[in-house]
Amino acid sequence: MTHLTLQAVTKRFNTAYAVDHVDLSVPDGKLVCFLGPSGCGKTTLLRMIAGLETPSSGSINFAGRDITHLPANQRDFGMVFQSLALFPHMTVAQNVAYPLRLRKTDKAAQGRRVTELLELIQLPHMANRQVTQLSGGQRQRVAIARAIASSPKLLLLDEPLSALDAKLREAMQVEIRLLQQRLGITTIMVTHDQREAMTMADEIVVMEKGRIAQVGKPLDIYRDPVSEFVADFIGLGNILPVTHDGRGGVSLPGGQQIVVTQSERKADATSDVRLLIRPEDVCVKTAFAEAGPNRLSGTVTFIRDVGASLEATIDCSGFSLTVATTSRETPGLALGMPVLAELPAHACKLVAARQIH
Ligand code: ATP
Numbered sequence: 001m002t003h004l005t006l007q008a009v010t011k012r013f014n015t016a017y018a019v020d021h022v023d024l025s026v027p028d029g030k031l032v033c034f035l036g037p038s039g040c041g042k043t044t045l046l047r048m049i050a051g052l053e054t055p056s057s058g059s060i061n062f063a064g065r066d067i068t069h070l071p072a073n074q075r076d077f078g079m080v081f082q083s084l085a086l087f088p089h090m091t092v093a094q095n096v097a098y099p100l101r102l103r104k105t106d107k108a109a110q111g112r113r114v115t116e117l118l119e120l121i122q123l124p125h126m127a128n129r130q131v132t133q134l135s136g137g138q139r140q141r142v143a144i145a146r147a148i149a150s151s152p153k154l155l156l157l158d159e160p161l162s163a164l165d166a167k168l169r170e171a172m173q174v175e176i177r178l179l180q181q182r183l184g185i186t187t188i189m190v191t192h193d194q195r196e197a198m199t200m201a202d203e204i205v206v207m208e209k210g211r212i213a214q215v216g217k218p219l220d221i222y223r224d225p226v227s228e229f230v231a232d233f234i235g236l237g238n239i240l241p242v243t244h245d246g247r248g249g250v251s252l253p254g255g256q257q258i259v260v261t262q263s264e265r266k267a268d269a270t271s272d273v274r275l276l277i278r279p280e281d282v283c284v285k286t287a288f289a290e291a292g293p294n295r296l297s298g299t300v301t302f303i304r305d306v307g308a309s310l311e312a313t314i315d316c317s318g319f320s321l322t323v324a325t326t327s328r329e330t331p332g333l334a335l336g337m338p339v340l341a342e343l344p345a346h347a348c349k350l351v352a353a354r355q356i357h
Contacts, residue, residue: 009058018044020210033197036207078147093127117145157189228354254318260348272353279324281347285340
């Protein structure tokens with residue numbers, strides 16, 4: 001069942017479109033990430049869903065009701081925004097209880113709910129601590145507990161982890177995701193970090209210049225991006241300017257010919273296309289490998305071996321390829337070594353080139 005639907009939602013600031021005709025359905029109980037570069041309209045879209053910004057046109061429906069013009073405080077959504085900090089003069093328990101106090105929940109029920117929430121965020125012993133005495137991660141957990149205290153039907157998170165250092169951020173990503181799954185609360189999160197979106201989301205909405213570039217499950221978008229913009233934004237990739245004949249024959253920047261098996265729905269022979277191949281899909285053949293279809297000769301020009309993974313650059317005359325492997329999978333790889341790089345036909349994607357305006 002879909003709880004939240006957006007129809008042609010648009011926001012103009014003067015003449016500039018921050019959000020431009022966005023249609024979207026957010027499935028019940030899922031975590032959806034709005035992902036995109038700075039200025040693409042993620043926060044504006046989230047703020048319209050929250051009721052903190054009014055759409056210039058279009059409509060927002062929640063649970064069968066048009067909420068486009070409903071004030072924020074009547075939507076009963078939980079929010080954790082970068083700017084919506086905890087109250088520093090209150091204890092942890094007082095912060096978490098705040099939305100319940102606003103709703104005039106009786107004292108005993110408030111106490112029970114706060115205890116339950118502090119258990120949930122694994123800070124049961126910190127109820128009476130001032131929030132100023134907490135670590136960044138603990139504060140973030142309290143902010144989330146406060147946002148879900150009144151059991152909102154929708155949780156909205158705007159870059160909730162951006163102030164944390166990398167390690168804590170990764171731990172919190174997993175923590176929030178597990179909490180969201182346990183509670184089954186429909187959640188929308190804004191992030192510009194594709195790794196964060198891949199870690200947490202059931203569905204990613206990739207945005208570009210106020211519009212939706214692609215919506216899908218993280219791995220589907222990673223494997224099958226609709227454009228160079230999406231391919232480039234989601235994960236590492238080799239993206240090469242190529243020409244093709246519309247039947248799977250592709251000419252690479254160095255003039256080498258390969259074949260791809262992808263259906264041509266995203267790129268016709270006359271359009272400007274790029275070839276995408278992810279680093280882990282390039283197979284490196286070392287000693288005595290024979291030349292063959294889709295095998296390109298090259299030289300290893302860079303190696304970074306960090307144990308769990310090995311990244312290498314292969315110069316293929318005319319372009320270079322980034323390869324992700326392991327030293328176990330590709331033993332004996334060395335700088336300056338001649339190799340064959342195989343681009344499996346099924347792993348090569350042709351995508352529409354980015355439009356330069
Ligand atoms: P970031 O990741 O940097 O927060 P974003 O994708 O969330 O970016 P928005 O904050 O939604 O982007 O902004 C989208 C566009 O709308 C930007 O060009 C921004 O300058 C513009 N914008 C946002 N809020 C306002 C406002 N109140 N008045 C005028 N322009 C605005």
